[in-house]
Amino acid sequence: MPLHQVRQGKLVYYRFTLFAGFPELVHGIFTRQGGVSSPPYNSLNLSLTVGDQPERVLYHRQLVREALGVSELVSVGQVHGKKALIISTLPPRVATRESQGIDILITNVPGVALMVKQADCQAVLFYDPQRRVIANVHCGWRGNVQNVLGQTVRLLQENFGSRPQDLHVGISPSLGPGCAEFVNYRQELPQEFWSYQTRPDYFDLWRLSRDQLQAQGVRPELIQLAGLCSCCQAADFFSYRRDRHTGRNATVIALRSADE
Numbered sequence: 001m002p003l004h005q006v007r008q009g010k011l012v013y014y015r016f017t018l019f020a021g022f023p024e025l026v027h028g029i030f031t032r033q034g035g036v037s038s039p040p041y042n043s044l045n046l047s048l049t050v051g052d053q054p055e056r057v058l059y060h061r062q063l064v065r066e067a068l069g070v071s072e073l074v075s076v077g078q079v080h081g082k083k084a085l086i087i088s089t090l091p092p093r094v095a096t097r098e099s100q101g102i103d104i105l106i107t108n109v110p111g112v113a114l115m116v117k118q119a120d121c122q123a124v125l126f127y128d129p130q131r132r133v134i135a136n137v138h139c140g141w142r143g144n145v146q147n148v149l150g151q152t153v154r155l156l157q158e159n160f161g162s163r164p165q166d167l168h169v170g171i172s173p174s175l176g177p178g179c180a181e182f183v184n185y186r187q188e189l190p191q192e193f194w195s196y197q198t199r200p201d202y203f204d205l206w207r208l209s210r211d212q213l214q215a216q217g218v219r220p221e222l223i224q225l226a227g228l229c230s231c232c233q234a235a236d237f238f239s240y241r242r243d244r245h246t247g248r249n250a251t252v253i254a255l256r257s258a259d260e
C-alpha cells in the first residue's frame with residue numbers, strides 16, 4: 001500500500017492509508033519541506049537538540065499543530081530505550097518542555113498529539129479503534145534490540161485493555177535494507193537478528209520490526225510499512241547515516257478533539 005501525500009501550504013506530509021477509515025484520528029509523516037531553517041537543518045527541522053535556532057524549531061512545531069488541528073504537541077527527549085510516557089488525563093501545556101529518556105508515547109486523550117523526531121529511525125504509530133488509544137514509538141536498531149515495539153503492545157494491553165489483534169500499526173520512512181549497514185553487527189545485534197541480512201553486513205530492519213509486532217500478536221494485514229528509505233530520499237527526509245550533522249523529521253499522531 002502506498003502512502004497518501006498531502007500538500008498543505010508549504011508543508012508536504014504523508015499519511016498511512018491504513019488509518020484512512022478512522023475520522024477520529026489525525027496523523028502526519030512530515031517531510032523536511034516547508035520550514036525556515038538553514039543548512040544543514042533545511043528546512044523543517046523539528047529537533048531542539050541538534051544545534052538549530054530554537055525559535056525556528058518552535059515555529060515549525062506551530063506549523064505542525066496548525067496542519068493537524070491539534071492544541072498540544074508532546075515531544076520528549078528520546079534515548080533509544082524502552083521507557084514510556086502514558087498520558088491518560090489532560091496534561092499542562094508541553095510544547096516547549098521536554099521529558100527526558102522516553103521512547104514510547106501513549107495517550108487516549110483527544111487533542112494531545114504525540115511527536116517522534118527521527119533521522120533514519122522508525123516512528124511506529126499504533127491505533128486501537130476498540131479502546132481509542134494511540135501510541136507513537138521511536139525505534140532505531142537499539143530499539144529493536146530491546147524490543148521496544150513488543151513492549152508497547154504489552155503496555156497497551158496492561159494499561160488500556162487493548163487486544164493485539166485490534167492494533168493498527170504504521171512503520172514510518174526510515175533506514176531501508178539497502179542502506180542499513182552494520183559492519184560491527186556481531187557486537188551490536190543479537191544472533192537471532194543475523195538472519196535479517198539481505199547481503200553481508202546489510203540488515204532489513206523493516207522486516208525485523210514487522211516480525212517483532214507479529215510475535216506480540218499484531219495481525220500482518222494491519223501493519224503498513226511505508227517502505228521509503230530516509231537515507232535514499234534526501235529531498236524528503238533527514239538522514240543521520242547520510243549527513244551526520246543534520247535536522248530531524250517529525251511523525252505525529254493524535255485523536256481528534258470533539259470540538260475540532
Ligand SMILES: [Zn+2]
Pocket residue numbers: 175176178179229230231232233
Ligand atoms: Zn537507502
